[in-house]
Structures are given as C-alpha cells and as structure tokens.
Amino acid sequence: EVQLVESGGGLVQPGGSLRLSCAASGFTFSSYYMNWIRQTPREGLEWVAHIKHDGSEKFYVDSVKGRFTVSRDNAKNSLFLQMNSLRVEDTAVYYCVRDPIDLWGQGTLVTVSS
C-alpha cells in the first residue's frame, strides 16, 4: 500500500526541540521530492519545507528558516523534520507530503506550550 506515516509529535515547551519522522512505503521514495506541510484551525494549511529527491536542495518558509531542518534517508525510506527553538505559533498538525502534493500522511500533532 502506498502510504506515509508520521511520528514524533507531542507536547514541548517554548524554546524546546522535536524531531518528526515520516516512513514511506509502497513507492520509490528516492525518486520523489518531499514536503512538510502544517495545519492549524486558525491559519489553515501552510507549506513548511521541501527537499529534493537526493537531498541536495532544500527550501523553507521564512517563519522557520534557521530553526527547522528537513532531511531524508533514502536507504530507510524516511523523511525527517528537526524543529529547534520552537514557538507557541508552531503548534499545528504536521503532514508529510509527497511532491507534487499528491500523497499525504495522517499527520502528527505538535503542541508548543508551557
């Protein structure tokens, strides 16, 4: 079955760190660019980060530049998002999404609160 499964979400204090993981299966992961997209009830959907199939290029939304790092391990069919210096406004459901935004995971909830 073609699917993406996120993990690693949870409750963290402002200023803390969290690492999200995404396990891909059912398709040739190494051939696809990948994304992280987040969703909040107030702000809706926001694209966060993008990584080329071989990891050689990465793009970030301005609000997370310098704090978040996207990476991948093609040998393990896995995508990651390292989130540092977390802020209350980073609270969201984070989705792992295959490019061209045609396959979404079920999402993992990140809550930043004291």
Added chain:
Amino acid sequence: DVVMTQSPLSLAVTLGQPASISCTSSQSLVAGDGKTHLTWFQQRPGQSPRRLIYENSDRDSGVPDRFSVSGSGTDFTLKISRVEAEDVGIYYCMQATYWPRTFGQGTKVEIK
C-alpha cells in the same frame, strides 16, 4: 509571497444542486513553462487533505467528473455540478508556481 484568496469561506448547498468556489491569486500563476500550477484539495472531516485537481485542469484518479475547474491567470473556480453527501468538507486551492507555495484559507461546504 503570493496571496491566495478564496470565497466564499462557507457554503451550504442542497443535495443535487451545484456549488462554486472562487480562488484568486495576487499574481498570475502562469509559469515560465507555460503551465498554471494551481491545485485543489478536499479535506473531509477527520481526514487528511486529498488532491482533487492539479495543473488547473487535471483530475486525480477516482475524482468524480462532477468536479471541474475553470479560469486562468489569477482567477479560478472549482465547480461541483451536483453536490453529494460525500462532498462535505473543506476545499483549498494552492499555488505551486512560486516559492513558497501558498494555500487559500479554505471553503467549508455543508449540506443545507
């Protein structure tokens, strides 16, 4: 960043009746390759978003033909010819012509 504006934000439709959702971009979405990178998503209650239409005209596999799109440049419309109960949810447009990719606010479709 390109601002995507949807209207209405909420829509109550009688079963079997048509529905239309507008999406306007702050810049033309025609890319250098001549393609219009405008995508529509459906998010049913409790589910992840699902892609319906991409490149402004191509329906994804399994998407009923009652869903169609029109428009070009900066103004686009998603139309549902006859709304069914399974169409309830929130619909989003997204542009992928420019970085960062940006989404509309979403339009909630309910049954009247």
